[in-house]
Amino acid sequence: MTVPQRVSIVTLGVADLAASTAFYESLGWKKSTSSQDTITFFQMQGSVFGLYEHHALADDAKVSPEPFVGGVRGFRGVTFALNVDSVDAVDAMYAEWVAAGATPMVEPHTAFWGGHSSYVADPDGHLWELAFNPYAEFDDAGNLVLAPAED
């Protein structure tokens, strides 16, 4: 297959590399020694690639669907979801992100789809959904596991 079904790297553009690096490290994350003065890398685990309508996605994070114009209220059309395996884990994780300096966007709540969801923004306004999905499973590595692909 010429195009592997894969995301190898997600790179965020940030205003202040040192500050953003410090922010993620303050969550307890360890950066890779592949990092350089001009770029920071963290080894991540598996991911899922989703498509969702622009306005619906903005509404989920309670931001304007208007084009991104700086700050945390404009919408880039991209969110990152970090899933954990319980309601309590979401609440604890949300508190830790906010304590690390993330902007609270949507408090943890029962989402319309039955899960427990919240949103925070990193120093550049990149949106992270912190969530528990009772209908999803994790593999041993902590990757979210979906139903199999269609034949």
Next chain:
Amino acid sequence: MTVPQRVSIVTLGVADLAASTAFYESLGWKKSTSSQDTITFFQMQGSVFGLYEHHALADDAKVSPEPFVGGVRGFRGVTFALNVDSVDAVDAMYAEWVAAGATPMVEPHTAFWGGHSSYVADPDGHLWELAFNPYAEFDDAGNLVLAPAED
């Protein structure tokens, strides 16, 4: 650890869900049966999380660093990298993305960091870097493997 070092889902906001779903399927990707009428999921493999200066990242994709205002030339401050294991694989993959309707942004070339890099944009202008990094390794699952985390 309260905050696992993990990206569970990357979700793109798209203008036309059916068209964008068809675009990715035309790459040969198989969507998960977890998909619904309002959302499309593809099971992906591991990812790497990076931080890179906003203007440098825009320059890499040859787009304006100005805030995203629609189309493919505005910059959202986010790119997705899909890495493969040879120069030829990049060239073939680039051609397949373009054949599928992606907008060519940067032709495959030898990048300043020694790899083979190119950029395309999906139907909503989301930027994908298609690349080969001769200094990086893959695990058996095709995930990009970085040097270990710092102690």
